[in-house]
Amino acid sequence: MMRSFFIRCGLLSVLALSACQTTEPLPSKRGNPEILWDNWGVPHIVAVQERDAFYAFGWAQMRSHADLLLKLYAMARGRGAEYFGEDYLSADRSVRLLGIPALAEQWYQEQESGFKDNLSAFAAGINDFAQRHPEAVSDQVKAVLPVTPQDIIAHTTRVMTVFTAGISECGAVLPGFDFNNQPPGSNGWALGAKFSSSGHTMLLANPHLSWHGMETLFEAHLLMPDLNLYGAALVGSPVLQIAFNDHLGWTHTVNPIDGCDLYRLKLAGNHLSDGYWLDGVVHDFALSSETIRILRADGRIDSEVLTIRRAMQGPIIDHAGEILSVRLALLETQLLNGMNRQWWEMGRATNLEKFQEILSGGHLALFNVIYADADKNIMLAFNGIIPQRSTGDAFFWRKTLAGDDSRLIWKQAHYYQDLPKVINPDSGWVQNSNGAPWYMTLPRLDKNQYPENIAIDVTNNRELQSLRMLAAQQKMSFEAVIAAKHSTHSLAADQLLDDLLSVARVSNDPLLHQAAAVMNQWDRQYLAESRGARLFSLWFAKWIELTIAKATEVNPSYVFTPDQLLGSRFYLRPFDSSEPLITPSGLANKPLALTALRESISQLLAETGELDVSWGEVARLRRDGIDLPGNGADTDLGVFREIVYEPDVDGKLRSFYGDSFIAVVEFSKPMRAQVLVTYGNATQPQVFETSSQLHLSAKQQLRPAWRSQNEIESNVQFREFLSYDTLDIYENRTR
Template sequence: MFSFVKNKPLYPIQWHKVLRRFLPFLLGIIFILVISSQSISSVPKTTEILWDTYGIPHIYGNNTPNAFQAFGWAQMQSHGNLLLHLYGQARGKAAQYWGEDYLESDKWVLTMGVPKRASTWYAAQSPAFRSYLKAFANGINTYAKKHPDLIDDEVKVVLPVTPEDVLSHLQRVLLFTFVVDPGRVADITHTKSALGSNGWAIAPKRSASGKAMLLANPHLPWGDLFLWYEAQITAPGIDAYGATLVGIPVLAIAFNDNLGWTHTVNTHDGWDSYKLKLQKDGYLFDGKVRPFETTNFSLKIKQKNGAFREQIFSVQNSLHGPVVSANKGKALALRVVGQNSPGVLEQWWDMASSQNLTQFQKALQRLQLPMFTVMYADREGHIMHLFNGLVPVRQQGDFAYWQNTIPGDTSKTLWTKMHPYRDLPKVIDPPSGWLQNTNDPPWTTTFPIAIKADNYPSYMAPRGPMDFRAQRSARMLAEDESISFEEMIAYKHSTQMELADRILDDLIPAAQNQENQIARRAAEVLTKWDRKADANSRGAVLFNSWVDNLDINTAFSIPWNEKSPRTTPDGLADPESAVKILANVAAKIEQTYGTLDVAWGDVFRLRSDNVDLPANGGDGEKGIFRVVTFAPTNDGRFQAVNGDSYVAAVEFSQPVKAKALTSYGNATQPNSPHIGDQLQLFARQELRPVWRNRQEITAHLEERTVF
């Protein structure tokens, strides 16, 4: 570079020019080295679980299989008895393990071919993901070997757990509980499901901080296979926080530093019942007789004395699917989507690993998830609503047609293909700056309308109506042009009854004009009522009971109208009849509780072990966003059994701001301090801070498990 004469340079070195020329390059090298060293140091030498004071496992895996193994261990520590119970049922051997009460469950699982399909699905996994499933099962089994005293003896019969058990459970949950509920199949009707959810995505233009926000809020029963498990999983290539259903080895609702999503149960029709015409030993199809494929299962049923009774159970399969009922020369066969989609878990894993909208959509495009709305937000400010699912391509009929039993003697009604990703209703970054879904059709996700029903097949989703919870949801978002993180959480806990705003203005004056004294006193209570279902709301019990005794389908003077989806229905069609019902209900309430204006929380309770707290929230059909469903108890009160379960509020600021709650706590194992330990927060309408970095977690550390 330089020439020297007599130890002197031919040209003097101008060091300031050299540094100016090469300094950016040198700084770049230094930056790369620093980042590389940080990346290397961020991968722990061992795998560990840091348990925080709410029983949330924060898993740090030095590689992906070890992270899966730790997650299996964590689920056993928190929910071991439940997990093994669920896996035993997914095998179709629950009656053999636990007796006659589980026989119908076994028959359902075997009829739908769950255990056999699990083996096919396992073989179809990528080699890497197959190793992850092995590791998850190994974590379950390792925990059981190390802590046999912490697991109930009656569920140990399920051990050891296999990767196929995990996939059997996944099928039973997703395909044969969510897509098609066995309880609904009993009478072969598409009835309204108790499975629900709220989801919001708010763009920077409507956020007070200028950052996108996400609200995750599924509503499920507070037990059995519907129980949420909250966790953080950190391993090379992933650092995600969220929740999944017990027994599922990946997060189903999650967020990371760059993006997040939630699911809602969408108005998706992924199953149909077909009426077959039986002839000879088969069924008629396109003018020809087709034979059934028959499979026989030998069921062992445990008796109360410990002995076993054996029973042969036969399943007949048609082109449409398995026969679920047969009599008087007719049979009904069930067809369910998703049975050839073994990549559900890997898709969820890759969604949680994604860092931007492009990567996230690439994972979604696989269409392995059989159903569920996807509500999405990210750090770059994008928001998205996807009507996700496997939607059959149907030759005829609208949504209502496919809710009925379908003729099974012709290929014209037998669907075989699914709509590709591009066909599904979807909106990204709508002009409104907000998206909502409360299990309503995609057409009402935002206003002005961004997804138009006319652009999609009439069988894709129903045209309406927009129920009161969806109207309440849209109203809160539309009426606030600058929503803060704290306001989003406050809205999430709203117990305002949208239905009351539509109907009380007619009911109260009608009752006040009656000579019936109890009707007039009831009107006085309703006049003073705050129209909420908070614990101290007086009048909510009266109104709630009145609506429950009303024929809501014929109650309104103005029916729901697609042109006014957010303000109809409205008004009372028959005020005189409505007042009579009010008087009867009021008399019963006064007799039962001693007063007409009994507080909501005195009647509706939150209970778990030694916890007994006044509840807030109620039935979403009455327009309450804070959904809680109650069941009657022996003392004349009602106990929360369903509804708000896992909640997460996320703002994609730097760093990400997040709060969450798992209503019933993050454990069910006996003697765990985390059974019901979040109900106090639930009662106060609060969320807890989410701890995501090691400094926060160790500051609230309860236990450390090192592998």
């Protein structure tokens, strides 16, 4: 609902720019926060005080994502089933089992007083928006209101717990804490001055996440007297988590840390009440209970009592007949209580020394930190709350552990100073695409310099493609980084296609010859116009499926894990960590590859009636009624531009995961920055129109990040003047 309207140069007081005429009186309280919404739905928040900036950020997230935000907060309370039905019950049980709501209450009380005020302001912005604009919030989620600061901490704790458990063995035993076979991914580069054509450092931020739900990113801009901070946050976060200011910037990539362990407990009798063995002594479980309310389909509210048992290692789960205990480092060490404050302080840092001092707090649960600054420094730090384990390698700790040996119960996390990192390497660049830290630059790091259980030595084809692209250059321009970010070239095609074509050509099957001709003409890209891309991707998936099936036939106990994909079961010349630029290559089993090709031909002809169908005809960028030819593909195909597609109801493939927030930043004067939120910056119906960013994604384009007064004022669609103390809300629509 619109209230009073007026036009104002909203950046004047903060940026100390020249005066401008106003046509209506200004709000009586000076220094109130303002939000200028641009053509793309990005909020530019202008504030003098920190708490005002947090208040406006909460308000802005509600305008763009109210229903999603409130649903996520309900789940963080462990009350999703109460508000939304029994489909949320299993996730509620996991949240209560891990004690997340209780930890949130404790950690809120332990916050530094100033940051506690900021969290309260963020919650107030959420609640005040809902009070002022009830029509903008669906009735289904209104019961979640009001939001508390504890909800914010519970939500960010739950999100990081899902990330940590979901990339480890623990996700499989914690309902609601896995990623449905599509774990989060990311690309990140920092390029030094000597590797940059302009002589200025550059940063590429490129997380790959689901386009729905908890992993949705929100782009925003904060302007304060001493801060010009631009970036993105997962919806519900009170702070920007990937960002850059006038001095420095950072991005995150998901790193293969093991922050969660499973222990198989040895019961002392036939019942849980008999206790469990530890070091030859019987111990009782610590008992507590939680009551969970459940909204049934017929509208009834039921409740169940969840009995929670804890062993020395952590809470226990009865999984597939085994009594397991789950131990999560981010919940056991108390470090996570400083996470949101640490991200906020990272955004306020102005140099590498201060930035590293902040990182040394060790409050981020996981993620590599990839950094560049205006002083021509670059860095990649392997980061996270990683247990100090006294024995065993990384693969040992990925298995279910003996629960009767207290020596396997770790107590401390590694210090930031002890974790792998590279600062200003001779190569001139650092990179990560979700592989082990040893490949963050070339020459690779010596993993023997670090504990053998700090990380599994794994990589993937997308990271190998990243390494090859960087190693092939002497210098890169800003434009070249943008072009490389959008590369759809398939490394898997380079590794395997020649062998596949050779065996197809010597066969007696005309369809195999026809398929070979199509793939021989293919440009080895996943562009919309690429013909042969769909046939190769079908073959690739069938080849993996048949290889796994053959291994299982030979050994029924065989279990495939993604780290095997570059190994000898698949490749004639498997991946060699000493030669990451030229391995793996070749088909390990050519007859099996030919069988996979025959099956792929049959499937594609049944689906489309032709073998040379273009990629964009099958793969579609779809969102909110928009339907465009797609580009990009997934990690295993070795495509740097990761967009993952799933079957849609019409037989096409629709985009659902991959490139989300993208930023390419050059720390020049003036700074250059191009950005994109592939799926758009709102899930909530807007009171103002915004352009669709999916159209830019289809064209493999980014857009300027508007950070100056002139840029913002020239592109304002809608502005709001807020007052945290008085709730006087002024709105103005600008055309």
